[in-house]
Amino acid sequence: MIALIVDDEKHVREAIKLLVPWKELGIHTVMEAQDGAEAVELLQEQTAQLIFTDMMMPLMDGKELLVSVRKIAPDAKTIVISGHDDFELVRHTMKHGGADYILKPIDAQQLKETVQKAVFELKQEQEERLLQQAREMEVNQLRPVYWDTIWSNLVSEPAGYDKHAKEIVDEYGFDPSITECRLAVLSLDTINGKLKDRFWSQWDLVYFSLMNVCNEVLTEQQPARLGIAFRYWNSDNEIVLLLVRELGRSDQLLQTVQQCIKSTFQSSLDIGVSGTLAYPDGLKNAYAEAKQALRRRNLLEKQKRIHVYQPEEPGTLPTSLSIDGYAEMIRLAVRSGSEEQISKAVSEWMAAVRKLGSIDLEQLELWWHQYKAYKSRWIVEWFGDQQQLVQPREEAEFQVPTDNEGRLALDLWEQQLTRSLSELSKQMLKLQQQDSNVMFEIAKYISNHYHEDISLQEIANHFYLSREYISRKFKQEFGENLSDYLSRIRMDKAKLLLLNPHLRIAQIASMVGYEDEKYFSKVFKKTTGVTPNEYRKGREA
The missing domain is CATH 3.30.70.270 (Reverse transcriptase/Diguanylate cyclase domain)
Incomplete structure (x- = not known):
């Protein structure tokens, strides 16, 4: 905050500087002027929030300065310190926004209280201005959303x-x-x-x-x-x-x-x-x-x-090309694990697409849904109940593959399909290799015995390995501790069981390997963020 002291008598300016606790009030700069004209020049260069002024000064007196301050710094607080007890001067001060009128000689306590009040009002007004600006900004931001919503609703x-x-x-x-x-x-x-x-x-x-x-x-x-x-x-x-x-x-x-x-x-x-x-x-x-x-x-x-828009003519048939006739060829190529065979199978399908004279969005989406349906079917066929270990990359909602001109790019689409199917093939081969890996045997064992009171020591005894080795290798392979893996499986099973309203929480806890219902609820909340009852109610809503 900046203050300005205007008085033609230097000792008065010095007295004000000594009597006001500037730092305490958050005022970091105090400027001085010996008359109104000099004060106006200073205010035009740097705005002051708090102004002290005498009324009788050469060149430009306090009355004129008050008028100028209202124009240059309308938000500033002005305190008049004058040796003249004149009603007209007081009235002029109040009319032009003066905060107070103090008579000389200056009373230190009165001056301090007046300045404290003025600073308090300045801060209040600043907060109100900032709040109003925030409200206006919020309204300006929400207004387009408001109208977008209205028009969207009217279209519907x-x-x-x-x-x-x-x-x-x-x-x-x-x-x-x-x-x-x-x-x-x-x-x-x-x-x-x-x-x-x-x-x-x-x-x-x-x-x-x-x-x-x-x-x-x-x-x-x-x-x-x-x-x-x-x-x-x-x-x-x-x-x-x-x-x-x-x-x-x-x-x-x-x-x-x-x-x-x-x-x-x-x-x-x-x-x-x-x-x-x-x-x-x-x-x-x-x-x-x-x-x-x-x-x-x-x-x-x-x-x-x-x-x-043109009304559809009666008898108009959509494009008859379907992915069905190429699905088995693509499936065998993926199963072979050969990227060359996968690329060849996709190329044959795309060659048929390129022969079409017209492709619309409805046709593209149909092919996309057919492709996803076949891919899901293959995943079930190849991975069975181990799908959670494979975690194939899920495609997002269909987007038209476009080139840099925004036009349909069949070459790009062919690359995307080949990449996706090659990734699926790699995952299938990886899973086949993992079947013989002892860590995945342990994962299978946990999946089959999650409902029992199994421990790391029991698993170590069962597989003839040390506890330390299992802990280290399991974390390396799966990216999580064996105990966390077991808890996650149990919680996933518990979520499914909670869908049955006839099962009590205690029953579900026992069914997934917890004899203590309270401990089960604690683990469930830590894992999911809600209690078993809250989860059940949320699914029923």
Whole structure:
């Protein structure tokens, strides 16, 4: 905090400096000026929060200084120290924000109390300003989310429009004269591959930037905005453009949106567009049409980016190619353990895919689900009840494999499939080798005898090995202590048993190797964070 003492008498300035406990009050700098004009110059260079001033000074007196302080430092507290007991001076002080009026000669106690009060008020006001700023920032941050939520809900259920009609008119100017609309959905599944890698950890920033670009186009140089872009929360966090004015030039407008996105992100996005429907009642159907236009677009097309909904003609059949005819060949290749055979099998499947003239998103997702179903079936076939030891890498939700232009990249997809299947093959071979490994025999023994009162010594006796050797090698192989491994298996079994409401906790404890119910509950809570009863209730809810 900074203070400024203004008085044409040096001994008065010195007295104030001596009488005020500056450090105690958090004031680190004390400036001085011998008249109002010099004080104004100082305040223009560095703002003071606490100002002491005389009233009668040359060049610029205290009355003029008070007026200037209100303009330069409106939040500052001003204390007048004057030798004139004049009502007009006091009134002028109060009128222009003076905190107090002290008469000379200065009373030390009065001065200290006045300064303490002024500093307390300064800190209070600063806290209130910071709190208000925080509130405003929070409102500014939440406002876009608020409107995204409203529009998302209206797209899902247009019947709720009347509840927000006045808000929408006030915010966007969408008055009752608007009776038609079109919806456009931006697909981020074909965004530039480099852009995905760059912003993967900041995906919200991508949405924010895209919506800013879209909204700028919809509001630029228009007497009334043509529409609104918002984040659609009800389905994969999509960006939706609601167009409500000049619908005849919607295609041109979306081309501009596309160009601006390409300029900003060096990437194009596919856009699905609905037909013209009633506003607001047709919002839900408009969204369905825009989504359908995206899902049916030919991903092999290199140039077309804006896809307008066209009703499906009767008798139109989807692509008939299925992974079923290639599954057995791929299974045998994985089983062989040969990367060359796996690559060859995947290549044959992809060769059939490349012969297609059209591939849409629905077809890609169908193939993906077929692939995952076959892979799950193979894992059960090859690993049986030892799947938990294999822990095959799970694929995330399907994403369209794209090149640096954001187009469907069949070569990349082929590489991904080959990599995934080769990894599965390696895991299968590894498990086969592990079957003969004594540590995995011990793991099997624990899995089969978890419900018994087994100890490290008993296991050592059973396998004719030392306790120390088992402890060390087991930790190396599995990354956890044998006791932790046993507890984890017991807790997993307990979770399954807790799904049966007819079993008491004491029964479950005994069934997984704990004779002491309280000790079982303690271990369960330490492992899962909740008691057995809380876990059971949570599953029943």
